[in-house]
Amino acid sequence: MNSNSEIKKQDSEEVQELLPDYVFGRISPEDKFSFENYLNEHPEFQNEVNEVRKVFSEIGKLDFDKKIVLKSRDLSVKVNERLFSRRAKLRSGFLSLKFLAPVLTSLIIIILIINGKFDFLSWDSNVSSKQNAIMSVLDKTDAATLVDENVTERDILQESANQFIDERFNAGQNIPQDDKSIAEVMESYFGDELVNNAAGLSATGESDSDIYKQLNTIDENDLQEILKELKNVNVAS
């Protein structure tokens, strides 16, 4: 009995669910037959059918379809505008990037080369700093002696010796004839020169930096000679 009533209830619900399609005329002939039979058996349900019909006849007057059609009619134009203008922008942006990037890079490199900040030969910073140091030495010293391959140590010594002889000759002093005497006199000469120069510098009040500048102008061989002489100077006296 219970199962029968359950089936009847389920059937009743299923038939009731046909109401919207019945009212809106979208029901199959078989379902329509079942629904109308149900209405005959349950006249109270007819009220609900009538209410639905009345309310939805008013809703039908709202012309939703018309409004939706009106509101959405230029959607294709707007979508195309957005879609294809966006694509065009992306494409132009990509193209400009594709061509602008190498041009800009080349320009930057050219500017750096012109300004001397981009040195292909000294890309490595260590190499660069070492070369800078050498260049500063060259600037401060007699570059010719370091760069000119024809100038040898012998030439420099010869020049110094000639200068020494000229000075002694002009001063009416004797010019030593043998090598040993020449070496002794020159040693004495360079020693005197150094003392005189040092005294002169202190007398004129030249600063340490000026002395260093002058030292920078001294040739390497002369410097070695001076250092040898300095070893013999008695500082205490």
Next chain:
Amino acid sequence: MLIETDYDIVREYTSGNRETAATAFVRKYQKFVYASAFRYLQSYDDAEDASQEVFIKALNNLHKFRGESSIKTWLYRITINICSSVLRKKKILSVFKFGPQEDAIDLPSEDATPHENLEKNEYEEKFVKVLSKLPEKQRETFALRYFENMTYEEMSNMLGTSVGGLKANYFQAVRKVTEMMKKDLN
């Protein structure tokens, strides 16, 4: 050349005839997408923005469409996703907004008198509000069946609900709408 079927649209779009195919695609589904978005968002302006987003997203991904479901079903899913996102944003924004909110239902009928238009607008507003109060499944079912005239089989494929379940949802939706709207008629 006429581009009518979904197959034509996808073929033309992927073969490079993009603008023509896009136009055909939007024209074919604009009413469906716009109406779905409007029922979800209850605002013509928001529905228009959302519809544009839906079509742009769909067209950008048209080459990925495998045809496992109908384009209509696929578009509906995109529409619901975008509308959900718009609603979430609106809810967050509404926290920071004060004063009356914009009401977008603003299109009077050309044939009716101003008084009739006013009454119509009120009734329409009421109807849209009633729809928004329905549970989501019932609202979706009602909209697709009542407005889009879809069959239960199509809806079942689209929503993943059984035909029996859809009939029940539809009946409940119609019953609730009638119940809430009949007060205004009296």
